[in-house]
Amino acid sequence: MALSLFTKTKKAIVERAHDDYATKMRLKYKPYYHTMEAQQGTHIRLQGKDMVMLSSNDYLGLSFHPKVIEACGKGAKIWGSSTTGARISNGSRAFHTELEEKLAAFLGREACHISVAGYVSCVSAIATFAQKGDLILADKNLHSCLWDGVRLSMATAERFSHNNPEDLRQIMKDVPSKAAKMLVVEGVYSMEGHICRMAELAQISEDAGCFMVVDDAHGFGVLGRQGRGTVDHFKLNDKVDILCGSMSKSLASTGGFVSGSRELIDYLRTNSKQTLFSAAIAPSQAAAASASLDIMQSEPQHLERLWKNTKIYRDMLKGLGLDTWESETPAVPIVLGSKELVYRFWQALLEKGVFTVMSIAPAVPPGKDLIRTAVSALHSEEDFAKIADAMAYAVRQM
Numbered sequence: 001m002a003l004s005l006f007t008k009t010k011k012a013i014v015e016r017a018h019d020d021y022a023t024k025m026r027l028k029y030k031p032y033y034h035t036m037e038a039q040q041g042t043h044i045r046l047q048g049k050d051m052v053m054l055s056s057n058d059y060l061g062l063s064f065h066p067k068v069i070e071a072c073g074k075g076a077k078i079w080g081s082s083t084t085g086a087r088i089s090n091g092s093r094a095f096h097t098e099l100e101e102k103l104a105a106f107l108g109r110e111a112c113h114i115s116v117a118g119y120v121s122c123v124s125a126i127a128t129f130a131q132k133g134d135l136i137l138a139d140k141n142l143h144s145c146l147w148d149g150v151r152l153s154m155a156t157a158e159r160f161s162h163n164n165p166e167d168l169r170q171i172m173k174d175v176p177s178k179a180a181k182m183l184v185v186e187g188v189y190s191m192e193g194h195i196c197r198m199a200e201l202a203q204i205s206e207d208a209g210c211f212m213v214v215d216d217a218h219g220f221g222v223l224g225r226q227g228r229g230t231v232d233h234f235k236l237n238d239k240v241d242i243l244c245g246s247m248s249k250s251l252a253s254t255g256g257f258v259s260g261s262r263e264l265i266d267y268l269r270t271n272s273k274q275t276l277f278s279a280a281i282a283p284s285q286a287a288a289a290s291a292s293l294d295i296m297q298s299e300p301q302h303l304e305r306l307w308k309n310t311k312i313y314r315d316m317l318k319g320l321g322l323d324t325w326e327s328e329t330p331a332v333p334i335v336l337g338s339k340e341l342v343y344r345f346w347q348a349l350l351e352k353g354v355f356t357v358m359s360i361a362p363a364v365p366p367g368k369d370l371i372r373t374a375v376s377a378l379h380s381e382e383d384f385a386k387i388a389d390a391m392a393y394a395v396r397q398m
């Protein structure tokens with residue numbers, strides 16, 4: 001008894017962190033959390049070496065656009081560095097509502113609500129509207145934030161196979177017609193680069209009386225008129241109840257948005273814990289997103305260049321016989337099928353000055369371990385020459 005007073009037992013949670021195998025492997029092989037020393041457009045410096053960035057989500061290449069940088073600085077100068085408060089209490093400012101109105105108008109929606117991260121917005125797009133007793137029909141390859149939204153809602157989730165309307169139709173046959181239902185899909189799947197088969201899925205959703213939520217983090221800025229996104233691309237605005245997304249990709253900022261009818265967004269503003277109890281997006285970040293949105297509408301060359309570059313890049317990978325999982329967008333995976341191959345390929349690219357990101361199971365389905373790459377409008381001919389050389393080298397190392 002006396003001894004136990006002096007023997008300190010380790011806290012179970014500290015022990016769990018200490019023993020975690022995945023963390024040990026990450027620290028040993030250092031595949032993630034690389035700290036870049038400098039960046040200029042698509043060029044970064046890592047451990048003193050110049051590299052081409054081939055995995056950022058700066059699809060339109062606006063993060064170094066002079067107007068965006070100027071707006072960012074001006075935002076902080078006028079409004080300070082932060083509003084240090086939640087929107088519902090002391091954190092709401094004119095620049096928030098201006099951006100929300102501008103985004104809503106661009107998307108053809110009545111209203112929009114912005115938050116500090118796409119992750120937060122997408123969680124709230126589900127967790128606010130679905131509740132215990134409801135049924136959520138979810139594409140099995142949804143992003144982690146959408147699964148978090150599903151879990152938080154406490155609704156029952158039913159997964160259908162990825163981008164497969166036939167499977168959804170089958171599942172719908174056994175669903176009680178009276179249950180409140182929600183369908184959740186992504187406009188463009190971030191790992192796969194697949195465009196959602198939205199026309200068929202939206203029709204099934206409508207026939208079954210489903211509330212439809214689309215996360216268009218990777219379709220916004222990329223598809224549709226002037227980059228209005230996947231819903232606009234398919235002309236399905238009237239079939240989608242909630243359209244959410246991120247401002248950290250094509251809008252070259254950070255933050256997220258949820259858009260829909262005024263009634264739904266007002267309901268979200270009253271009921272979403274993610275906005276009620278979290279500080280508002282900072283002035284400089286809202287200003288950057290706002291400037292990017294203006295550029296998307298006044299400078300079409302970025303979107304044109306993005307698709308031109310995407311074609312160049314996809315043809316290059318095809319020529320090397322690489323499996324791109326039939327990606328249709330600038331988010332292009334290179335599927336290698338095992339974590340060992342992915343690691344070797346990634347290292348070979350790094351050696352040749354091309355920075356990419358590894359994605360291995362369980363982040364992707366088993367057997368789909370991949371290198372995640374993404375094209376930007378900013379990639380130049382010289383960048384592609386370097387990328388082609390590195391890809392050919394990595395293929396030879398396999």
Ligand SMILES: Cc1ncc(COP(=O)(O)O)c(C=O)c1O
Nearest residue numbers: 117118119143190217246247248
């Ligand atoms: C499909 C999807 N939704 C939401 C998010 C979250 O966006 P953010 O990085 O702005 O939090 C991401 C981020 O990668 C994403 O890929």
